[in-house]
Amino acid sequence: MLTVLSYSLPAQYRCASRQAPASPPPSSAVAGRQNLITIPLVVHIVWHSPEENISDAQVQSQVEVLNEDFRALNNGLSSVPGVFADEVADMEIEFCLVAITRTQTTFTGIANLYSGGMRRVCHTGLGGHDALAPEHYLNAWVSARNDSACGEGTFPGDPDVPAGEQGIFIRPDCFGTTGTAAPPFNLGRTATHEAGHYLNLKHPWGEGLEDPLCQTDDMVEDTPEQAYSYSEYTGQDCPAHPFFSCGSADMFMNFMNLPADRCMAMFTQGQKARARAAIATLRPGLLQASCVPVAQREREPKEEQPVLLTNPARTEISLLFPEKDRYEIAIFDTAGRLVFISHHASGAPFRTSTDSFINGIYYIKIRNGRKIHIKKLIIAR
Numbered sequence: 188m189l190t191v192l193s194y195s196l197p198a199q200y201r202c203a204s205r206q207a208p209a210s211p212p213p214s215s216a217v218a219g220r221q222n223l224i225t226i227p228l229v230v231h232i233v234w235h236s237p238e239e240n241i242s243d244a245q246v247q248s249q250v251e252v253l254n255e256d257f258r259a260l261n262n263g264l265s266s267v268p269g270v271f272a273d274e275v276a277d278m279e280i281e282f283c284l285v286a287i288t289r290t291q292t293t294f295t296g297i298a299n300l301y302s303g304g305m306r307r308v309c310h311t312g313l314g315g316h317d318a319l320a321p322e323h324y325l326n327a328w329v330s331a332r333n334d335s336a337c338g339e340g341t342f343p344g345d346p347d348v349p350a351g352e353q354g355i356f357i358r359p360d361c362f363g364t365t366g367t368a369a370p371p372f373n374l375g376r377t378a379t380h381e382a383g384h385y386l387n388l389k390h391p392w393g394e395g396l397e398d399p400l401c402q403t404d405d406m407v408e409d410t411p412e413q414a415y416s417y418s419e420y421t422g423q424d425c426p427a428h429p430f431f432s433c434g435s436a437d438m439f440m441n442f443m444n445l446p447a448d449r450c451m452a453m454f455t456q457g458q459k460a461r462a463r464a465a466i467a468t469l470r471p472g473l474l475q476a477s478c479v480p481v482a483q484r485e486r487e488p489k490e491e492q493p494v495l496l497t498n499p500a501r502t503e504i505s506l507l508f509p510e511k512d513r514y515e516i517a518i519f520d521t522a523g524r525l526v527f528i529s530h531h532a533s534g535a536p537f538r539t540s541t542d543s544f545i546n547g548i549y550y551i552k553i554r555n556g557r558k559i560h561i562k563k564l565i566i567a568r
Contacts, residue, residue: 224466226325227285227476228253231316232359233308233330235295238367239359241329245366246287252364252375253282253382256442256454263440263452268428271438274409276459280386280466283478285324290316296333298356309352318351319481322472325385326354327378329362337361337377340384343469355381371421371447379442379451387465388443388458392416401433405443407457413437418445425450492560493553496536499565506537506553506562515554518564520547541566 228250234240255261259277267275292314294300300307308315308328318326338357341348361372368375391410393403399414414432417439425446429436438444440452454462466473493514496505508514516537518527526544529537544566553560 223279223281224463224474225281225283225478226466226473227323227478228282229286229288229319229324229326229481230284231288231290231308231318231326231328231330233290233292233297233315233328234359235292235297235331239329239331240289240291241359241362242366243287245363245368246284246329247363248365248368249363249375249378250282250284253379256376256379257281257382259453261452263449266425267440267452268436270429270436271440271453271455274438274453274455274457276454276456278454278459278462280462282325282382284480285478286319286481288316288319292330296331298328298330298332298358299334299336299339305349306352308356309354318354320472320476321350321353322470323476325382325473328354328356329359330356332356332358337372338381340381342384343387343465353385355385357381371449374448376442376448376451380445383443383454383458383462386462387469388454388462390416390443390445391438391441407455407461409455409457410441410443411435411438413439416445417450420446420450422447493562495551495562495564498563499567500541501566501568503538503540504551504564506532506551508533508537513555517552517554519550519552521549541568 230246232239232241232246252261257278257280259275264275290311294307294314297308297314302313305313306315307313308330309318311317315328315330336358338355338361340355341353343353355378357377360367360369361377362368362375364373364375388407389405391405391413392398392415393405395403397414397416401412401414404412412433412435415437417426417437420426426437426439428439430439431437438455439446440450442451442454443458444451494507496507497503506516513531513533516527516529516532517525520526526549527539529539546566546568549564549566551562551564553562
């Protein structure tokens with residue numbers, strides 16, 4: 188098994204590069220602006236045959252589609268029927284690519300193969316590739332399957348899915364818009380759909396493959412209840428509006444339906460609220476993540492930290508600082524009282540006697556400009 192890690196500059200992926208549609212989105216798409224959320228994306232290409240080892244350009248094309256679809260900048264918005272125009276939402280969610288991994292595997296159709304209850308593609312030791320910081324990054328595995336599905340997405344908070352298997356799983360020919368992407372799923376909408384699941388969006392019909400008895404719902408008020416998935420529309424034609432089920436016209440062009448890519452065009456305001464709530468409450472680590480490429484962060488020099496050399500301290504307190512810096516040291520007892528201060532500690536080990544301290548726990552506050560370090564100190568003679 189061979190694993191290669193490759194990276195590209197983040198500026199290529201931060202925003203969609205294709206032009207926005209000639210006419211602006213409906214007014215509701217820009218109403219109620221919230222803070223823009225940027226989700227770092229890691230793409231794991233796990234390949235068996237050479238054609239499954241898709242190019243960086245194909246990955247880039249998928250990131251562009253995600254950003255267009257989640258920002259309501261996709262060309263298909265002009266096809267949204269007027270009755271649904273006011274529900275079109277700019278999700279104010281973008282995606283930035285922080286890493287691409289490439290792993291050659293001995294398993295065919297690895298995406299939905301399991302071993303001992305673990306999904307193979309998510310584990311290096313099982314022929315795939317481990318997730319990278321899944322609490323902070325959306326991990327996407329691009330690999331072949333042994334069924335006909337284009338992809339899967341895991342829901343947040345699912346107790347049956349461990350953290351290391353959270354993410355989206357896309358077939359290579361259903362990923363992006365170039366390279367091996369093939370009709371009718373060659374416009375990148377599989378990843379948009381599965382990313383919706385990752386952000387807690389359900390199919391409009393609710394549970395199961397379809398809901399012909401109209402018994403379940405997606406828990407979003409502005410997506411009309413519907414019975415069917417529209418998965419049979421994979422030819423040249425898209426469904427014709429209006430198509431009725433469950434007593435109203437279906438929003439078959441919603442990204443959470445299952446027709447061909449060209450038939451999908453929108454998220455709704457209700458889906459926006461649900462997805463953003465899921466990030467805040469169920470995937471909060473995404474909000475603390477960085478868009479700096481992983482390789483670049485690893486190449487950056489590590490900040491040298493002050494080191495407490497003697498702990499517990501008996502006769503003296505000894506601190507080692509980077510030679511180039513000057514620090515202020517303040518020591519507090521557990522009641523918060525200042526018991527020691529020095530304004531000019533630097534260089535070689537800084538030492539001070541423990542004679543004026545009683546046995547117990549203290550906290551050392553070390554300041555260098557705006558940077559502050561806290562060390563826990565124990566005095567024990």
